[in-house]
Amino acid sequence: MKNRDWYTSLVSGLLFPLQERFKDHSTVSVRKALEMSQWWKRERLEDLQLLKLRHLLVEAEAHVPYYRRIFAEIGFKAAEVSSLADLARLPLLDKPAIRANTEALKSQKARSLRSFNTGGSSGEPLTFYIGKERVSHDVAAKWRATRWWDVDIGDPEMVVWGSPIELGAQDRLRVLRDRLLRTRLFPAFEMSEQKLDRFLGELRAAPPRMFFGYPSALSHIARHAQARGQRMDDLGIKVAFVTSERLYDEQRQQISKTFGCPVANGYGGRDAGFIAHECPEGGMHITAEDIIVEIVDRQGIPLPCGEAGEIVATHLSTGEFPFIRYRTGDIGILDDGICRCGRGLPLLREIQGRSTDFVVAQDGTVMHGLALIYILRELPQISHFKIIQESLNLIHIWVVSGAKLDREITAKIEEEFKARLGQSVEVLIEETTEIPAEKSGKFRYVISKIAAA
Ligand SMILES: [Zn+2]
Numbered sequence: 001m002k003n004r005d006w007y008t009s010l011v012s013g014l015l016f017p018l019q020e021r022f023k024d025h026s027t028v029s030v031r032k033a034l035e036m037s038q039w040w041k042r043e044r045l046e047d048l049q050l051l052k053l054r055h056l057l058v059e060a061e062a063h064v065p066y067y068r069r070i071f072a073e074i075g076f077k078a079a080e081v082s083s084l085a086d087l088a089r090l091p092l093l094d095k096p097a098i099r100a101n102t103e104a105l106k107s108q109k110a111r112s113l114r115s116f117n118t119g120g121s122s123g124e125p126l127t128f129y130i131g132k133e134r135v136s137h138d139v140a141a142k143w144r145a146t147r148w149w150d151v152d153i154g155d156p157e158m159v160v161w162g163s164p165i166e167l168g169a170q171d172r173l174r175v176l177r178d179r180l181l182r183t184r185l186f187p188a189f190e191m192s193e194q195k196l197d198r199f200l201g202e203l204r205a206a207p208p209r210m211f212f213g214y215p216s217a218l219s220h221i222a223r224h225a226q227a228r229g230q231r232m233d234d235l236g237i238k239v240a241f242v243t244s245e246r247l248y249d250e251q252r253q254q255i256s257k258t259f260g261c262p263v264a265n266g267y268g269g270r271d272a273g274f275i276a277h278e279c280p281e282g283g284m285h286i287t288a289e290d291i292i293v294e295i296v297d298r299q300g301i302p303l304p305c306g307e308a309g310e311i312v313a314t315h316l317s318t319g320e321f322p323f324i325r326y327r328t329g330d331i332g333i334l335d336d337g338i339c340r341c342g343r344g345l346p347l348l349r350e351i352q353g354r355s356t357d358f359v360v361a362q363d364g365t366v367m368h369g370l371a372l373i374y375i376l377r378e379l380p381q382i383s384h385f386k387i388i389q390e391s392l393n394l395i396h397i398w399v400v401s402g403a404k405l406d407r408e409i410t411a412k413i414e415e416e417f418k419a420r421l422g423q424s425v426e427v428l429i430e431e432t433t434e435i436p437a438e439k440s441g442k443f444r445y446v447i448s449k450i451a452a453a
Contacts, residue, residue, distance in 0.1 A: 007182070011154025015180055020139070024112070024132055030140035037289050038144065038343045045288045045344055046084060052316040053292065054081045059107065059319045066104035067322060085302075087292065087325065092300045092312060094327045095126050102127060110320035116270050128271060131320030138274045141287045142266075145277035148341075149239040149264055151210045156182040158203070160213030160221065184208070188217040192434050196224045200232070207235035211259070215242040219251035220384075222258035233260025241266060267348065272313040272328050276348045283339030284348045290316050293348060294325070295334050305336040311348075359389045362422030375416045381405060386435045395421060396428045398435055405431060 020027040037045065057078035060067035071078065076089060098105065105128075106113060112132040143153060178184070186199055199221065211218055218240055225232045237259045242251075243266035252263045267284065268275040273291055276284045286293050294302045295309040303309045311332040315323040335349035359369050369387070376385045376399070384400040395417060399405065414427045 008152050008154035011181055012152040016153050019177070020136070023135075025136040025139065026133070027136045027139045027143070030136050031143050034140055034144045034287075034289055035147075038285075038345055040344045042344050042346065045346075048289060049292055049316065050081075050084055052289075053084065053087065053314070054078065056314075056316055056319060056322060056324070057081055059109075060322050060324065063107045063109045064105060064322055065108070066101045067324070069104075084292065087294070087314060088302050090325055092296070092325045092327050093323065098126060098128055102129075105129075105321055107320045107322075113320055126271065129321040130270070131318070133319060134273070134315065134317045134321075137290045137317040141274040141277075141290060145264075145266065145274075145279075145285075146210075146241070148277075148279050149210075149241075149262070151238050154181060155209040155238075156206070157184070157210050157212060158208035159183055159185045160188050160211065160217045161185060188214055191217070191220060191224075193224075196221060197228070200225055200228065200230055203232065203235060204230075207237060209236065209238050211237065211240040211255075211261075213240075213242060214245050215247040215251045215255070215263075215265075216245055218242060219254045222254045225258050226254075232258050235259070237261045239264050243267065244269070267330075269328075272323065272326055273315045273318075275311070275313055275328075279339060279341045279343065281339055281341040283341060283343070285339065285343055285345035286348055288345050292316065293332075293334065293346075295332060300325075305334045306349075308333050359387075359395075359421070360392060361420060362392050362425060371420055372417060375413060379409065379413075381409060384435055392422075393424065394426045394428065396430070398430050398432050400432060400435060405429075 017028045037048065040048075057067075061071050061076075061078040062068070070076075070091060074089070074091075081087075110129070110131060113129040114131075114135075115127055115129055117127050146152065222232070239261050240255050240259060240263045242255075242263055247263070247265045252265075255261075255263050262280065264280075265278045265284065266274070267277070268287075274287050275291055275293060276286045278284050292314040294312040294314075295307065296302055296312050297309050300312075308331055311328045311330045313323065313326050313328060315326070318324075333349040335347040337347060339345075339347060359372060372387055372395075376382055376387075376397070381401045381403070382399050382405075383402065386398045388396045390396050397413070397417075410429050413429060417427045418425055
């Protein structure tokens with residue numbers, strides 16, 4: 001690859017591989033294999049999936065108490081699996097099932113499990129376990145997708161993130177590691193005007209080659225730069241990787257325009273794995289070597305390509321703590337087209353919404369969060385806002401405005417929210433100077449309005 005400086009080559013070719021070997025991860029060899037198989041034809045990828053699926057299920061039947069019991073109950077014999085369609089005979093795995101069976105989901109052969117917690121889209125915490133095989137595969141898949149964009153591990157990176165796991169790990173080893181890998185962190189939840197101004201100065205003094213962060217946070221920074229009249233498209237930033245939230249077109253345009261670089265969307269999580277990533281041709285490629293994606297209807301029955309349904313993921317490298325038919329709560333569509341880039345990896349056409357994109361009215365109507373967002377977007381007095389549906393009966397709104405909102409406006413907001421959600425919903429409006437962070441470290445809804453509006 002061109003434009004790679006010697007230090008990046010050193011990190012990508014030596015330091016990072018050494019670190020991974022030290023951790024007993026097979027990341028480097030996995031990534032090299034993935035870089036070959038991404039060009040395979042779909043049939044060959046499916047053959048690989050079937051082989052790995054059968055292996056995972058045989059191991060689960062033999063060593064994972066939860067699956068041994070389930071397979072026996074439904075008369076499922078893992079060794080007889082002969083097609084990917086057999087997967088649909090197994091029950092879905094959701095968060096309550098993991099919570100209720102955490103111990104029984106551990107393989108009796110597991111040696112390297114580490115526990116993880118997520119806030120989860122429902123806000124309820126989930127504890128699960130990840131083994132080294134899985135870590136290697138997830139890191140390798142992310143690494144491969146990074147390299148699609150002509151950047152590599154070791155290139156200067158600015159991470160705009162807020163997960164307490166990341167932020168809490170400021171031990172010396174971590175700091176040293178980040179310095180070696182040339183990764184810097186800007187906390188996504190501390191974005192006061194003052195901090196943003198300082199951050200823009202930092203970007204100019206030492207520009208990264210790539211961004212990584214929440215789309216809402218990166219577009220917020222971009223809008224701030226634009227509002228300050230500061231040019232950022234001449235810093236040589238190659239790409240902005242975004243993940244963890246839905247990416248709206250408006251955010252993509254803002255980030256791309258301000259920083260003068262393409263935006264690469266990634267979809268996945270610590271729980272489900274590195275499910276899909278966008279290539280420079282715009283295709284959302286599924287990590288098919290490691291993850292089987294099904295789109296299912298409300299009854300859990302797989303839907304054909306082109307139909308929208310819930311995304312269900314089976315992670316094929318989770319022998320030590322299987323994720324088989326895991327419900328993500330997200331909505332998507334499978335695409336049987338071929339991407340212009342020529343990779344055989346199948347495509348996830350559209351992430352129509354994360355479950356956090358939806359709100360539920362008191363009468364049970366599920367509606368897109370935009371229904372509420374539009375109400376606030378139309379008000380010129382409000383510059384930023386955040387909406388959290390705490391329960392069917394309580395909606396919490398934080399607003400940042402230039403001047404104190406008068407009674408007329410707050411009454412109007414309340415009226416419009418009630419019209420959509422139900423008349424007895426309590427609408428709590430809090431005026432603030434800074435949008436508060438959530439304990440879970442994940443936004444439910446942080447929407448900033450275009451500064452130019
Ligand atoms: Zn592609």
